[in-house]
Amino acid sequence: MEKLAPHESLDLHEAINFKTLCLLKSKLMQGLVFDQELKALMQKDVEQSIQALTELQSSYELAPFQAPVPQNRPTPIVNGKVGKHIE
Template identity: 75%
Template sequence: MLNEQQSLAAHEAIELHEAINFKTLCVAKSKLMQGLVFDQELKALMEKDVVQSIQAITELQAVYAKAPFQMPIREYRPTPILN
């Protein structure tokens, strides 16, 4: 575990970022699939997975905050397509 003065190496930050993205996709898929499942035990298990995954994402984001770099936010942002 990192103490207050340590930071992540660049490759560690990238790998952690990939793990956060993967867990986020897993949560989205589990939430989507719950609508297709009729077995209540399976649905409860999937909901438990969503709750635990959200907790894991929160913890991973706290570690990711120790990354030694940040991506700059572009001034130009494309206009979203609404129709």
């Protein structure tokens, strides 16, 4: 298995950070949305983002330098109640 070049590793790290922020925003915004179609679309985005992050993280193992990847995800608060973890 070949290692990624340093600039590729940084690009991948930036993509993981960006996708993580997008996931967090979509998941948290679901609590503010009342339209069921939009909420379903946002849930689909969350599921696709989780899949993309899983794939990106597996590629991250090829980086010559790594930062630890957190195993837990934020717990959203929806309607004043703590929801289940995003996994």
